[in-house]
Amino acid sequence: MAQYVNLVIDGQEFTPEKGTPLMKVFMDCEITVPSLCYHPILKSHSRCGLCIIEVKVNEAWVINYACEMVAEEGLKISTNSLNIHSLRSSTAAQLLKRGPFENTKTTEFLQQLITKTEKSNEADYFSDHSLPMKGCILCGRCINVCNMIGKHYLTFLGRGPSLRISFVKDKLNEFACIKCKACRNTCPTGYIAENGKETFTNRLYRD
């Protein structure tokens, strides 16, 4: 028997099934909450930061990431308050700093979210310094899909400024990564041009 729960989103009441991912609830109820790293089938890790919403906890609005939440009884959610719009705008501006993207649709999508001008500095870290992977927003979708199909050829390496995605060579079959193109099809920014092996030049184990 499917259990249904009562939610309040932006003042309106909805009754989805218990345990439905919140992003699916938004899609079903036609509420727009932007996201770049969320995929309905893959595990999400709240890496892009665009899906932030406000949840009411004990009379105060607390910021939470929608892609990690599921529908529970009594949730009160706000998706379009001023605070949320301002945070989304800052997040989109920060994502754009990660370099010009191959996929122009992503760039346009992000630019539409920017509603306020950032107090920017002339000197900008991201234009002055070279990052390990310019053009990649480190959303982890490629890693998730490669794990899901059982290949496990990609992984995150490092932390902080040196966070990057690296290729894990398969000891038995060196040429196993060429034909599948699953990572290329899920990449939101178009960073992966050919396949994982060519794109991610960092290696987890030394050759």
Added chain:
Amino acid sequence: MHANVPYSLTDLAKRYRLSLQKPQIEAAPPIPEIHPQAETPITPMLLERFSIPAVPSGLKKLAELGHNQLCPANMARVSVGIATCGKAVEADRLLEKLSLRRDFKNKVFVAGVGCLGACFGEPLVDVRTPEGLHYIFGQVTNTSVWSIIHTALDNKAKGMWAVMRECKPGILTEFDDLELEKEINHQFSDFISPQIRWISGHCGLIDPHSLPEYVATGGYFALTKALFTQTPQQVRNEIMLAKLRGRGGGGFLTGQKWEKAACNDDDIRFVIANGDEGDPGAYMDRALLESDPHRVLEGIALASYAIGAHQAYIFVRQEYPLAVETLQQAIDDAELAGIFGNNVLESDYSLHVTLIQSAGAFVCGEETSMIQVIRGHRGEPKPRPPYPAEKGLGNHPTIINNVETLANIPWIVANGAERFRTIGDKNSFGTKIFCLTGDIKRTGLIEVPLGIDSFTVVETIGGALPSEVKALQIGGPSGGIIPYHNIPLDFDTVSAAGAMIGSGGLVVLNKHRCIVDLTCHLISFMADESCGKCLFCRDGLIELAYLLTQLVENRGTENLLSRVQELSQLIAQTSRCNLGRSSTNSVFTTLNYFHDEYEKHLTGLCPAVSCKSMINFEINQALCRDCRCCYLVCPSSAVTIRSTNIERYYLDNELCTRCWACSETCPFGCILPTSGGEYQWRNMST
């Protein structure tokens, strides 16, 4: 050849009627090895103190053996501090030389002990005479070691820093059993007197590699009391009543965490001891693990018994090699003695303890990341709720407590929650171990009651001059920097000021430490240690570190401060774990309390006269005596000698690299840095 001259020994023997048998030289009797022997057995006194009728016989034998070594009545005992602070000044060579001395054989028992906390006085040596007097010697050198040798052999006591006496001669179970009889070096007595050493009561007195010595101080008696006379619910009640708060930084009520885990339907539970201690400048957990590892193990055993766990893990950072080695040996010794295993102390309860080393990331000290690392995955935090106490390792209830919190548990079980609550008040009970470092004379590890005022800690214990201290940095990089004033050091008051007690790092800053520079350093640390999952914690901290570096290098622009403020709020609001949420505390507190320093940096001045790009060096020609040291020592030839009589030495600030060499070398104090002419360094002698 004459007939009468004896030519052979036989003839000689006949002539003089001597016997030719070789005389029997009796072999010298072997010198019996005298073992240290105490005067009275310690077990009855310990049984009375813990109010238990008996202990397993193995424990009793260990206690007697340890007591003989700790308080020998037939020989003296010399204890040399060989924790990491001691090793750094070659105290282990001192220990080796003393233990190989021939005239110490059978007269003096030499042992290596842990850290007494007075790190400024290492190498520290404690000589105990059979009457129960302890002579503490500090900063021992190759010459002053003779005073130690004479004190140990002939009782000629001189050259020591302090004399302490055992309140009951022949009984030494913790620091409270000693009282200061004579203070000769006031530095040491000022350092020790305001402290209350409950949790670190064995550090510096017992040999950390010796299980018998730990048992002789009452070790594992608390575990016996809990196992055989109390139910797990009673142990949990005691900790709840004591209102013990986590000592690792979170400050969460330990009793509540335990109750949540114990009242779960799942039967399999785990205990993890957090020894990751990533805060730069904090080494409380390291000192406890190096100097008194069994106390931590006993705390883990009590915690496991209280929540019904049969497997415990200790997570220690691999940058603590001495702690890892000491702890592993302690676990092996305890297993051999029957304290860990399938029948703990011959009871029905089983417990296994495993040591796990971390691979070296600050973020792995966070609860949920630690569980990921133990499973072998990347140490990225997972969202909470569900909290580890409900669903942790393998989705089983797991309690994760800091090493110092666990070290409090045996004390509370032994002495009771009521006595624990006699120190501190309101919401902060008990003592806290702080690491006092910075611009003070006496740095080290101190244990003070929560609620003690900062003036006592910084001036009495640390030895700083009040007029020189500008600010205090409390709680490591997640803490804050607050101006120096008299503030009681407890959880609530310090958080209200904007900082947090955190794990216990307390850095004292004088007037010549640039606050902006320190904030830049802390933010850079956080930027490097962020796991990289959340966008703003990763990219925002990189940009924040960059902006602050620009400010320190005199490249700040107009809207830099507002961008710094905005970024810090974004990072704190959108981060998913406490690393990101508390990473910008230093920026918030300094923008609040030291805004003028930031503003001055925007105009190119450094009020602390410290940032290299904002200071110029000037030679005061009136004091100059023509010694030419500045000219000789300057590495970039910025000082030139002109052929005039007045203003002969010219310092070209364009070539100067601000290495401070000329300023430190000048014997007459002529060369002082200034910042824009407005701020000048005070005299170099302080």
